[in-house]
């Protein structure tokens with residue numbers, strides 16, 4: 001599903017190249033649940049953002065579902081992103097002015113899903129994530145764990161092939177973190193959803209099937 005070959009990322013600073021990622025080569029198959037780990041500044045978020053098409057590598061080949069991403073134009077990349085990728089952020093990134101139901105519905109509007117189908121899918125998500133009672137509340141009326149459930153519901157509602165999560169439990173208490181990890185595991189096991197998460201937590205990584213260890217921009221294991 002994902003093929004990275006010799007991915008490099010650097011920022012030029014006063015004529016010097018400041019490397020963030022070096023020679024990153026790996027393949028991630030459909031149905032895997034991969035955790036990217038490593039010290040702060042190792043390049044984990046940068047790698048996840050490249051996989052999620054939010055950033056471009058400086059060099060290297062990136063193939064996503066058979067498409068050569070590095071050669072696609074912006075419009076095609078956005079289309080691929082909308083159709084296949086669900087992103088979950090540490091700080092939730094919900095839209096404050098929208099209710100829980102409206103936040104979850106938003107990706108379906110971008111995908112031009114019809115009104116009846118939207119309502120039914122949003123109702124299904126609310127039900128599945130046990131947040132029916134919260135549907136008319138705004139994000140600031142929810143706990144962090146509840147906001148992240150909404151964040152995940154929003155990522156999942158468009159039925160993506162892959163979920164990318166950057167420290168999804170970084171702002172949560174351990175009981176809430178456990179709930180989120182169990183949810184990821186269920187999505188992975190029962191719906192064969194591919195998941196890639198960045199985490200500092202060994203306990204979170206244990207929910208996955210493989211660990212990619214990054215150090216100074218290199219995969220070390």
Ligand SMILES: Nc1ncnc2c1ncn2[C@@H]1O[C@H](COP(=O)(O)OP(=O)(O)OP(=O)(O)O)[C@@H](O)[C@H]1O
Nearest residue numbers: 011018020038039040041042043044045046047198
């Ligand atoms: N726009 C930029 N310009 C210059 N350097 C950058 C830029 N964006 C990121 N970096 C640098 O890239 C390095 C890797 O950042 P990244 O966020 O990928 O690390 P990380 O492993 O996710 O770290 P953390 O665990 O602390 O979130 C950092 O040293 C950061 O300062």
